[in-house]
Each structure stands twice: as C-alpha cells, then as structure tokens.
Amino acid sequence: MRLLYGLLAASVAGAVVLGICGFAGQAARSADAPVIATASSTYDATAALRGEERFARGAQLLLVKKGKAEPLVEGFAASADADVSFDAKRVLFAGKKNASEPWSIWELTLADHSLRKVIGGEADAIRPLYLPDERLIYAQRTAQGFQLETAQVNGSDPLQLTHINASAVPTDVLADGRILFESMYPLGEGKTPELYLVYADGSGVESYRCDHGAARWGGRQLASGDVVFTHGDGLARFTSPLAAEAAIHAPKAQYGGDVAEVGASQWLVSARAGDEAHASLNLWKTGAQSLQQFFVQRDEELVEPVLVRERERPHRHPSGLHEWNSGNLLALNARESREGDLKALPVSVRVDSLDVNGNTVALGTAPVEADGSFFVKTPADRAIRFALLDEKGTVLRQEHGWFWVRKGEQRICVGCHTGPERAAENRVPAVLLRTTTPVNLTGVAQQTAVEGH
Numbered sequence: 001m002r003l004l005y006g007l008l009a010a011s012v013a014g015a016v017v018l019g020i021c022g023f024a025g026q027a028a029r030s031a032d033a034p035v036i037a038t039a040s041s042t043y044d045a046t047a048a049l050r051g052e053e054r055f056a057r058g059a060q061l062l063l064v065k066k067g068k069a070e071p072l073v074e075g076f077a078a079s080a081d082a083d084v085s086f087d088a089k090r091v092l093f094a095g096k097k098n099a100s101e102p103w104s105i106w107e108l109t110l111a112d113h114s115l116r117k118v119i120g121g122e123a124d125a126i127r128p129l130y131l132p133d134e135r136l137i138y139a140q141r142t143a144q145g146f147q148l149e150t151a152q153v154n155g156s157d158p159l160q161l162t163h164i165n166a167s168a169v170p171t172d173v174l175a176d177g178r179i180l181f182e183s184m185y186p187l188g189e190g191k192t193p194e195l196y197l198v199y200a201d202g203s204g205v206e207s208y209r210c211d212h213g214a215a216r217w218g219g220r221q222l223a224s225g226d227v228v229f230t231h232g233d234g235l236a237r238f239t240s241p242l243a244a245e246a247a248i249h250a251p252k253a254q255y256g257g258d259v260a261e262v263g264a265s266q267w268l269v270s271a272r273a274g275d276e277a278h279a280s281l282n283l284w285k286t287g288a289q290s291l292q293q294f295f296v297q298r299d300e301e302l303v304e305p306v307l308v309r310e311r312e313r314p315h316r317h318p319s320g321l322h323e324w325n326s327g328n329l330l331a332l333n334a335r336e337s338r339e340g341d342l343k344a345l346p347v348s349v350r351v352d353s354l355d356v357n358g359n360t361v362a363l364g365t366a367p368v369e370a371d372g373s374f375f376v377k378t379p380a381d382r383a384i385r386f387a388l389l390d391e392k393g394t395v396l397r398q399e400h401g402w403f404w405v406r407k408g409e410q411r412i413c414v415g416c417h418t419g420p421e422r423a424a425e426n427r428v429p430a431v432l433l434r435t436t437t438p439v440n441l442t443g444v445a446q447q448t449a450v451e452g453h
Contacts, residue, residue: 033262033307033308033309034063034064034065034307034308035063035064035065035260035268035281035294035295035305035306035307035308036061036062036063036064036072036082036084036091036305036306036308037061037062037064037082037270037281037295037302037303037304037305037306038055038059038060038061038062038079038080038081038082038302038303038304039059039060039061039062039069039297039300039301039302040055040057040058040059040060040080040300040301040303041057041058041299041300041301042055042056042057042301043055043059043256043279043301043303044056045217045218045230045256045257045303046182046193046215046217048126048127048139048146048167048169049146049166049167049169049182049183049184049193049217050167051141051145051146051167054080055078055080058077058078058099059078059079059080060076060078060079061073061079061080061082061093062297062302063308064281064295067295069295069297072091072093072108073093073095073106073108073113073115075097076095076096076097077096077097077098077099077101078095078096078099078103079093079094079095079096079106080093080094080095080126080304081093081094081126081127081128081304082304082306083128083129083130083306084130084306084307084308084309084311085130086130086310086311086312086313087310088110088308088309088310088311089109089110089111090107090108090109090110091107091108091110091308092105092106092107092118092128092129092130092136092153093105093106093107093108093128094106094125094126094127094128094138102120102121102122102123102124102125102141103124103125103126104117104118104119104120104121104125105117105118105119105120105125105126105128105136105138106118107153110308117155118136118151118153118154118155119138119140119151119155119158123140123141123142124140124141124146125138125139125140125141125149126138126139126141126146126169127139127169127170127171129170129172129173129179130153130173131150131173131179131200131314132177132313132314132315132316133316134152134153134154135150135151135152135153135200136150136151136152136153137149137150137161137170137173137179137200138150138151138170139167139168139169139170140160144164144165144166145164145165145166145167145168146167146168146169147160147161147162147163147164147167147168148160148161148162148168148169148170148179148181148198148202149161150200159201159202160202160381161179161198161200161201161202162181162183162198162202162205162404163202163381163382163383163404164183164187164188164383164402164403164404165188165354165358165383165402166183166184166187166188166189167183167184168181168182168183168196169181169182169183171195171217171218171219171220171257171258172219172220172221172227173314174197174221174227174314175221175225175312175314175315176314176315177199177200177314177315177316177317178197178198178199178200178204178317179197179198179199179200180195180196180197180208180219180221180227181195181196181197181198182194182195182196182216182217182218182219183196185207185212185401186399186400186401186402187207187401187402187403188383188401188402188403189400189401189402190400190401192212192214192215193215193216193217194207194212194215194216194217195207195208195209195216195217195219195227195229195238196208199317199319200316200317200319201317201319201321201406202381202404202406203319203321203405203406203409203411204409204411205403205404208227208238209238209243209244209245210243210338210417211243211244211245214231214232215230215231215232216229216230216231216236216245217229217230217257218230218255218256218257218258218259219238219257220257220258220259220260220261222259222261223261224239225239225240226238226239226240228248228259228267229257230255230256230257231245233253233254233255234247234248234250234252234255235248235250235255235259235269236248248286249287250269250284251273251284251288251289251290251291252273253271253272253273253274253282253291254271254272254273254279255269255270255271256269256270256271256272256279256301256303256304257270257303258270258303258304258305258306260305260306260307262283262307265285265286265287266283266284266285266286267283267284267286268281268282268283268294268305268307269281269282269283269284269291269305270282270301270302270303270304270305271291273291277299278297278299278300278301278302279301279302279303280293280294280295280296280297280302281293281294281295281296281302281305282294320408320410321406321407321408321409322407322408323407323408324380324407324408325379325380325407325442326377326378326379326380326405326407326408326442327377327378327380327405327406327407327408327409327410327411328375328376328377328409328410328411328438329375329376329377329378329405329411329412329413329438330373330374330375330410330411330412330413330429330431330432330438331349331372331373331374331375331412331413331415331416332372332373332412332413332414332415332424332425332429333371333372333373333414333415333424333425333429334346334349334368334372334373334374334386334388334415334416335372335415335416336372336414336415336416336418336422337397337415337416337417337418338417338418338422339416339417341415342388342396342397342416344390344396345368345370345372345390346368346372346388346389346390346396346397347367347368347389347390347391348365348366348367348368348388348389348393349365349366349368349374349376349386349387349388349389350362350363350364350365350386350387350388350389351363351364351365351366351376351378351384351385351386351441352384352385352386352387353379353382353383353384353385354382354383354402363378363379363384363441363442363443364439364441364443365389365441366438366439366441367431367439368388369429369430369431369434370430371427371429371430372415373429373430373431373432374431374439375429375431375432375435375436375437375438375439376438376439376440376441377438377439377440377441377442378405378441378442379442380404380405380406380407380408380409381404381405381406381407382404383402383403383404384402384403384404384405385398385399385401385402385403386398386399387399388416397416
C-alpha cells in the first residue's frame with residue numbers, strides 16, 4: 001500500500017498509464033527565453049499548506065528579458081503563480097485587483113495583454129497550472145483547507161479532486177498527465193510537507209515515494225522525467241529506477257523550489273546564498289560549485305520562475321470513472337509491508353472515515369483471507385483509511401493518514417506500504433476465489449465511534 005502507510009498503489013479505473021516521452025531537447029531551445037517570476041517583500045513557500053498567506057505584503061509578477069524587468073500585468077494589487085500555456089501564447093496566474101479581495105485565477109494573452117477572469121468567488125483560488133484539453137488545475141480554499149480542483153479554462157465544469165481535511169497545492173503537471181501536488185505527511189493529519197500524485201479526475205492518489213523524512217516541496221519535472229524538489233535547505237530528485245530519493249550536490253543555499261530547466265544540465269533556481277537578505281534568480285550548471293546570479297530585485301524575494309517558451313503537452317488521462325457513490329478496493333496481501341511483513345495474520349480490516357465534525361468513525365469491517373487478501377466497497381469522495389485487526393479486534397497496523405477513492409474507482413494494492421519495487425505474486429487472491437462481490441462498507445447506519453477519538 002504505497003499511499004501513506006501505503007494503500008493502493010495501482011489504479012485500474014480503466015486508466016492507461018503512459019510513459020514519459022517527447023520532452024528531450026526542449027530545454028536547449030529555452031536558454032534565451034524570457035522569464036516570468038514572482039517578486040514579493042515576504043514569501044513563505046509552504047504557508048498555503050497551513051491555510052495561511054504566502055505573500056503577506058503582496059506580490060507582483062515580473063517579465064524578465066535580457067536582464068531587465070517590467071510588470072507582467074498592470075492595475076493589480078497583487079499577482080503571483082504564473083504558468084505559461086503549452087504554445088507560449090497565454091499565462092495563467094493568481095491575482096487580486098484590490099488588496100481586500102480574495103485571490104482569483106486570471107488568464108493573460110501575451111500578444112495583446114488582454115485579460116479574463118477564469119476562477120473567482122468569495123474564497124482564494126491559487127497556483128493554476130494548464131492541463132491538456134483546455135483545462136486547468138488549481139487550489140481552491142474551502143472550510144477543510146485548500147483543495148485541488150480542475151475546470152475548463154473558461155471557468156466552467158469545476159471538479160474537486162482532493163477530499164481530505166487538509167490543504168493540497170499543485171506544483172506541476174507531469175508528462176504522463178498526472179498532477180504533482182504537495183500536502184502534509186501523513187496526508188490529512190501531518191505537519192511535514194510531502195509530494196503526492198493524483199490523476200486529473202482525482203483517482204489514483206498516492207505518495208510519490210515512501211521514504212518519508214525531511215520536508216519535500218516545490219517539485220518540478222525535468223526533460224529527463226526526473227522530478228527535482230526542495231528537500232529541507234537543499235535540493236533532491238526522484239528518478240524512475242530508484243525507490244527512494246537521490247541527493248543533488250548543489251551549492252549551499254536556501255532554495256525556494258520550482259526549478260526551471262533552461263538548457264542542457266542548466267537550471268534556473270530561486271536561492272538565497274551566503275549573506276544575501278533576499279532570494280534572487282540564479283543559473284546553475286549541474287555539478288558546478290557555485291551559482292551564477294541571473295536577476296536580482298532590490299529588497300524583494302524572487303520566486304516561482306517559469307520560462308516563456310513552447311513546451312510539450314502532457315498526455316491526457318482517459319478517465320474510467322462513472323456516477324457511482326462508491327469505489328472498490330482490492331488488497332492482494334495486507335501482511336506485506338516495506339516496513340516489515342506482519343508475522344500475525346490479520347483476521348479483519350476496518351475502514352475508518354470522518355464525520356461532518358471531523359471525528360473518526362468506523363464504517364465497518366471485512367474479513368481478511370489466509371493469503372492476506374480482502375475486497376471492500378467504500379464511499380466515494382470521502383476521507384478514509386484502513387486498520388488491520390487480529391481475532392480480538394486489536395489493531396495490528398493502520399494508516400497514519402487519509403486518502404480517498406473517486407466515484408466508480410477500482411484500485412488494487414500489493415500490500416501495506418510495500419513500495420514500488422515489490423511486485424504482486426502471480427496468483428488469484430483467495431478473496432476472489434470465494435466471492436467477486438466486495439464487502440459493502442458504505443452504509444451510514446454501520447458507522448460507530450472509533451475508540452480513542
């Protein structure tokens with residue numbers, strides 16, 4: 001179970017997981033591209049994960065060309081979070097016309113600087129990113145914190161993707177169509193920033209890697225397919241063949257996340273090095289011992305750099321969801337775990353959820369077969385987690401955080417937090433030999449208070 005303590009790493013909701021391709025060479029065409037960055041006197045990169053303001057004293061988008069900068073948009077009290085369209089003709093950003101207004105999502109056409117509001121209301125909407133098929137992903141403030149939503153670029157057809165009592169903020173759209181986002185670990189309850197993945201219909205949510213530790217945030221994908229992110233005060237990367245993160249031996253500095261790849265082995269980074277009072281934009285040739293200053297703005301932080309250049313369009317995720325009020329979850333062997341396999345045989349699995357007041361409730365239990373398999377139906381679009389029980393009802397192992405399934409989602413996991421390097425045994429799980437009907441754990445009448453909550 002790779003999600004948190006690792007549930008359900010594979011999604012089989014009719015989805016096709018497409019490989020990363022087509023990005024090679026694009027960085028070489030970008031070395032001289034203009035750059036859009038956010039300038040602000042104050043910046044707290046992970047404040048949104050706590051439901052707080054990242055730019056406490058306002059912010060302004062700057063267009064940097066040939067060492068000179070000018071405001072990207074005029075007449076806004078604040079602007080931030082730029083994302084350039086795949087054809088480099090438009091820019092999505094978060095903005096406030098007046099300082100007292102909430103953040104809204106706007107789109108700028110670069111040719112004539114015309115503007116239109118895409119997403120706006122009584123609550124903040126931040127961090128927009130373009131998706132294929134003229135859609136966007138963004139974070140919408142709710143009573144439960146910032147939740148991921150998608151919509152058409154004209155603002156229609158909004159769809160909430162995340163369903164946890166905690167904030168989630170998108171950081172990139174990967175070449176295979178999945179959305180990279182940051183939230184706290186354990187998901188829904190923790191206090192350490194961590195990176196997660198989800199499909200564009202909200203299905204298949206999982207941790208990017210299971211080696212949770214120091215804070216990870218600000219992830220961006222490179223042309224190679226690797227994801228570079230801020231790790232504590234340094235940089236690290238996820239690379240496909242490795243089950244754990246790999247260190248990046250970058251110059252010592254305080255990095256601001258959101259790496260932009262500008263050329264072969266050359267990155268544009270926001271960093272505060274030495275005794276600098278504010279973060280500036282810097283070029284770094286991978287492997288070099290020092291940063292090369294690219295642009296400085298007096299008395300302001302420069303963060304969130306993006307290049308104004310054409311880029312490959314990510315693959316579209318072909319959703320297999322449908323209008324059920326539930327999803328089906330199959331575990332092949334719940335005893336298996338990256339943290340060490342359970343010696344005792346679980347007799348049953350309990351599904352927990354949250355009530356309207358945020359209290360933990362039990363939705364019911366289902367039997368675990370002798371081979372560790374179980375098959376359950378759970379409510380859709382609702383925070384849930386699993387606990388494995390022995391014959392006395394004592395918890396042997398349980399998830400530390402929460403996840404969700406979408407309507408009609410079908411998910412399979414190998415075991416509990418097994419990690420990506422462990423494949424399932426090639427056999428039919430015992431639970432499916434006994435029945436192909438999942439135990440129904442969706443009924444409200446079955447809920448009981450969980451002891452200790």
